[in-house]
Amino acid sequence: MKNKSLLSVLVAGGILMAGCGDTEEVKKEDKPATEQSEQATQAVDLTNELTAYQQFALEQMDQFLLETEKFVNLFKAGDIEGAKAAYAPARMYFERSEPIAESFGDLDPRIDGRLADIKDQGKGEEEWSGYHKLEYALWEENTTKGYEAVADQLLADAKELHALVQTVEVTPDLMITGAVDLLNEVSTSKITGEEEIYSHTDLYDFKANIEGAEKIFDILRSKLEAKDEKLVATLDEKFKAVDDLLAQHATANGGYVSFEELTEDNTKALAAAVNQLGEPLSQMGIILE
DSSP: OOOOOHHHHHHHHHHHHHTTSHHHHHHHHHSOHHHHHHHHHOOOOOHHHHHHHHHHHHHHHHHHHHHHHHHHHHHHTTOHHHHHHHHHHHHHHHHHTHHHHTTSTTHHHHHHOOHHHHHHTTOOGGGOOSHHHHHHHHHTSOOOTTOHHHHHHHHHHHHHHHHHHTTOOOOHHHHHHHHHHHHHHIIIIITTTOSSTTTOOHHHHHHHHHHHHHHHHHHHHHHHHHHOHHHHHHHHHHHHHHHHHHHTTBOTTSOBOOGGGOOHHHHHHHHHHHHHHHHHHHTHHHHTO
């Protein structure tokens, strides 16, 4: 997690606003008043889709808690290599469902906050906690000693998040905006290597964010197809383009190479693919209005 940059918010907002501009107003004016009225009252019913997304988030949080417990146990046992191996896969469950996790106040930064985020908030390093502090211990200090309390707090926070997710109210805005937010997460931190600055496991987070956004798209697929089949085809194409590029950096064991192994051309290609996905993805909310 990182604080969303003003640029990413403006870009997402600008795309959304562009879809609601003068062209749309002209189209509305060309239609009879009765047709406009009928369309205004035909709001898309997303009840089933919201339930499906909540179930997805619950499943991800179940696995996140299990994998976090496994990671913490390895960490506290002093198994540095075991904890390193468990670190990135455990975090993927959190990253896929981050739109839900971010809705619970300070739990998200306690679990997923980077040192840079803490400093940006005017806080001291002693207030830093969560996965990234343990990442620092493992990869920078090559130790687990002295960090046991941080590991205990991470597990406690994961349990609290798991309990809160059971009661969350999933709204259309949370789900649809969440897909765009996940893409912003990729463009503002994962593609730059700023998220996992010690372990360089950014591509795991990248993949999980894309999977989270794609899951939202898949849940909404039938409703989107009823409104705009061309948009659905475009999104399928753009998601595949990103997935195909990521697959080029996969390892034989199902993981991903270190972010440090990527060339400038690699990161440019990934960034371009994400940008090309962002515009049609942001149209989902407009289509389903």
